[in-house]
Amino acid sequence: MSAVLLSLAAIFAELSLLAFGGGNTILPEMQRQVVEIHHWMSAQDFSAMFALSQAAPGPNLMIVTLIGWRVAGWPGVLVATLAKFGPSSIVTGLSLHGWRRFKDAPWRRMVQTGLVPMTVGLVSASAWLITRASDPVWSLGIITAVCALVTFRTRVHPLWVLAGGALIGLSGIGQF
């Protein structure tokens, strides 16, 4: 096992167990590891990978697969996928029988309420970091702002929002 594969395994196994509140909460740490510590890609490339994973169907965290592929090819895909989905799945499996006992326990509600501010803070950090890297020019910043507003205010399907952004991007307005 090469050093890169070991790093991938270590990073994503840790993120797997820290991903409380869904996938978007761990993007800042993922970006820190992939871009700032290991220099596997630029922040802009990371944002592009995030965008690609949003354009694909399925669960939130397909960016993990893409990072594995980009960094170490097919072995990278396998290692990153196993490391990201394995540990949390094992925890889920082990908790399944105990859940009926602790789901009504007072501490369960306490912990869950206490995690809400964390989720909001981490997803906001993700939004900030991804936006900053995605919008090197003002015209792209406007696309982000409009897409955010449309999604926040209306019930337009996210796929249409992505398609709209891609089309405006294709026109090349302001991207020179």
Place this chain on the structure above:
Amino acid sequence: MNSADPKLPRHSNHRSHDPSGDLSGDRSEMPRAAETAARESAGLHVPSTRELFVGFLFLGLIGFGGVLPLARRMIVEERRWLDGDEFTELLGLCQFLPGGNIINLSVAVGLQFRGIPGAVAGLVGLIAAPSAIVIGLGVIYQRFNDSYIQHMFGGLAAAAAGLLVATALKMAMPLRGKPLALALAALFFVAMAVLRLPLLPTMAVLVPLSIFVSWRWIA
């Protein structure tokens, strides 16, 4: 999409092909014959390992921008693997634990009906197609370096960032009027986005603080 989509298969009506009739002597996670019979007479269907794989494969393929509402429709309303209360309870666990909600759900549902093979079938089914598609998109992104494609991906990335901003705003809305909760959220934001601290030590310090403050003053 509406719930009357005629393209969606309705497996719950094909119980004659169900191989789950002879489950006696199975592992504890798997439903015993009596329990299977009870579920079937309650109008529910006990999925086989193959049905778990196919069901979650289908979810992975159609689930754009949030699989969860679709998961409920498939599992509860169409294929009738779980009733509404069971689904809500299982989802509660999946949201509480680390990992993606829908990922955990595929594991929990698979495990409950068919033990470890079922869990693997659900998980692999869910991520197989999206993995292939996302890698295909990655190949296109890397291969085509002309300015049109690059501009298109630039616009796509900007739009994806916008979706994430909207998600963050929607999640923050319930915290309006709760200055302490907002302050805690701001602490997490500053630690990760501004100071770029590692997640594990940040959580080790801020999660207990957040739980204590929420318990004492917010909840």
